Amino acid sequence: MSEVIVITSGKGGVGKTTTTANLGVGLAIRGKKVVLVDTDTGLRNLDLLLGLENRIMYDLVDVTEGRVPYKKALVRHKKYENLMLLPTSQVKDKNAVNPEQLVHLCEELRKEFDYILIDCPAGIEQGFKTAIAGADCAIVVTMPEISAVRDADKIIGELNRADKNSIKLIVNRIRPQMVEKGDMLDMDDINDILSIDCIGQVPDDEKVVTSTNRGEPVISMEDSLAGKAYRNIVGRICGEEIPFMDFPKDSFFQRLKRAFGL
């Protein structure tokens, strides 16, 4: 019934945390009961993106070490009743939580929630191994850039090695103009190398930055392209067939402007 999904990437800065926050909000808007677990101990960010930093009382390490039951550490989102955050500690490091503890926690959370989204730290070390331990499936986030794709490839290999074979791909921060000019890897190149099922193509959008700073994920913005892409991904996670959207190309006027260097 309930599903544990780990959101991972290998490389840092490709948008794991942003994706986790947006998918969490999107699923909550659809009425699902969702908990977001931040496993990036020592470098926590997920609470910031959701604007919940000031409400944190306990954290993941308190829970895994048995100081408090997990329910006490959950932070309810101020706007979306169905969305909970389990933040991690900012003072401890990755060794504070081990894979068995997280597997156990996920089993507990399954009883309560429809979706458990785990925000994985960058890298392939202990933190990664802990984060994926309890997951049923994984979403690999990458960017149209060779280093991000290379790391995604490595991560998929590592996931396979850990017997996690349900893996989906989200390509984040696509810049359609650059792809069109051939300056950026296009989807064919990426699919060719990674050859896993792609469930999302998210364009680069300035609104992501402004929404992050405000603690309000971009998925709730009706007029944002990235928001729309995330809403589509949420639909696909829920099993709907949604075609990938076409990114608007530059209008003739914009191209003319660029040609004159304006």
Add this chain to the structure above:
Amino acid sequence: MSDEIVKIKGTKSGLQLSFERGADFESIEQDLREKLESGSSFFTRGTVIHVAPDALKKGDLDRLKRLFSKFGVLFRTTDPLTASSPVHEPSHEEGRAEEDAQQMVIVNRTLRGGQEVRTKSSVLVCGNVNPGAQIIAGGSIDIRGTCRGMVHAGAYGDSRAFVVADRLMPMQIRIANLIARSPDQAEEMEKAERAERASIKDGQIVIEPIER
């Protein structure tokens, strides 16, 4: 060369030498010396040579032994009957290394970045070899997919090893002790449309299209 004074037959354990009936030792030695000096791939270092103990006189056998050892070839006197049964076709046997190269490791998945296959035998990959992955094989490498990683065929010195892929666009190809790398400008490496084969020709790695 007239009809061979020295006959060479490949066996499982090495090469079996036999000599033309009545041939004098001088011409036998001369013939073998020429063969060794020509650098023929028959006598690579480490090859084991068998000669029936009664084929030549004791002193002559010792002289042959010295000749072979100069070229790094092991010389044994064994009866052809006690030596392992000879193979029929005059193959290019190289003892143990060759045997390994004829074994095949099958990889039934895509090799992703950071993954490595290292074996003394040959490798068949049913899937892609992604950038950052590497295959190091004693024998040849066959990739039923796209090769973008690093491949090393004949890694233990077999210069007759080759690499075949449906789309051959690797970072590096190494065969035996030679290296070829991909062009620095990505555009120079057009997408290979058909299967290609890399092998050593005249001391260089060459890539040519093949049918399959």
